[in-house]
Amino acid sequence: MSTVESFAAAPKVRFEQVSKRFGQGPDAVQALEPISLDIAEGEFTCLLGPSGCGKSTLLNLLAGFEQPTTGRVLMDGLPVRGPDPRRGVVFQQGALFTWMNVRDNVAFGPLATGRGKGEAARIAARYVEMVGLGAFATRYPYELSGGMQQRVGIARALANDPEILLMDEPFAALDAQTRELLQEEIRRIWQETRKTVLWITHSIDEALFLATHIVVMSARPGRIKASFRPSFSHSADPAVVASPEFVRMKAEIFGLLREEALTAQRQEGVR
Ligand SMILES: Nc1ncnc2c1ncn2[C@@H]1O[C@H](COP(=O)(O)OP(=O)(O)OP(=O)(O)O)[C@@H](O)[C@H]1O
Ligand SMILES: [Mg+2]
Structure with a gap:
């Protein structure tokens, strides 16, 4: 295989x-x-695993x-050497500039990467919308709810138009209803933008709702225990949650996570 082909x-x-x-x-x-895992372009990968198993580390x-x-993390075949605007990170909470309004918070990245004021404002308006x-758009973070x-x-x-979005339990601090609404929004945004997403969650339902690829990790030290590619990914049919495949997958992931959570609990007991 030539370099170009590889x-x-x-x-x-x-x-x-x-x-x-x-x-x-x-x-x-x-x-x-040592973990080996491939993520294809445009995939929505959800990582599940007990607390402390290394999800955030990954x-x-x-x-x-x-x-x-040991080992290497590659993006487009090249080693990751440090933070890069091609990979956008959304943290569990906070991380907004408290002294800037919503629009300026969103325009900050484009401005920092050299876009002109007018263009940054247009980009910000698009994503705020x-x-x-x-x-x-002109409210400050303290005036907004957590969601x-x-x-x-x-x-x-x-x-910042990243190629990959990295989300570490972005909805963990939200109530169940807000969470569900935002999940729908994320699903719509993903369908619109087709970004490659790596999403960490403790919620099996969230993973089943969002992912095209679900990766379950073992208790620490983290390994990949199982992975799933639901065929019902992003089905518009609400009845999918009652389909045999959905029900079976949910039960299987529940069992795997329970086993690993018990192992994690035992590990903490012997400390
Ligand atoms: N910077 C660090 N220095 C030392 N130990 C760390 C550091 N970051 C993580 N760890 C340890 O590595 C292990 C994995 O942590 P990590 O945060 O990746 O877990 P996690 O799967 O994200 O857990 P949670 O679901 O609770 O967020 C834990 O035992 C943690 O204490
Ligand atoms: Mg974590």
Whole structure:
């Protein structure tokens, strides 16, 4: 295979035997065992796993915030060496500039990457609208609910037009109803933009609703325990939740996670 062909065939993201150990000596924590995982362009991958299994670590490695202890993280066939605007990160909460209104928060990235004022304003307006906050463009973060702040965070990440969106439990702090509405919004935005997404969640339902690819991790040190590609991904039919495949997959993931959560609990007990 020529170099050109091998690049063309490369997945958008490849974790190649990636492990991560924090610290040294007796206090060292092996967060991840060597993990290999491919993410194709345009895929919506949800990572599930018990607390402390290394999900955020995996995402931070792809974001470029951390470097692997062994192995390589590749984007388009090239190693990730640090943060890059081609990878947009949305944090669990906060991370907005409190002294800027919604529009300026969203325009910040485009301005910082050299867009002119007018263009940055147009980009900001588009994404503020996309996340349904058109009427709140001149409000400040303290004037917004938690769910609205999360939407600003999403608009802010999208405004940089990243190729990959990295979301670490973005809806964890939200109530169930807001969460469901935002899930629908994310699904619509993903269908519109077809970004490659890596999304961490503790909710099986959220993963089943959003993902084209579900990856279940084991208790620490994290490994990939199972992965699923639901055929009902993004079906518009609400009855899908009662389909045999949905019900079976949900039960299987529930069982896997329960097993791993028990292992994680035992590990904490022996500390
Ligand atoms: N910067 C760090 N320094 C030392 N240890 C760390 C660091 N970051 C993570 N760890 C450890 O690595 C392990 C995995 O942490 P990580 O945050 O990736 O888990 P997680 O799966 O995201 O958990 P949660 O679901 O609770 O968010 C944990 O044992 C954690 O204590
Ligand atoms: Mg985490």
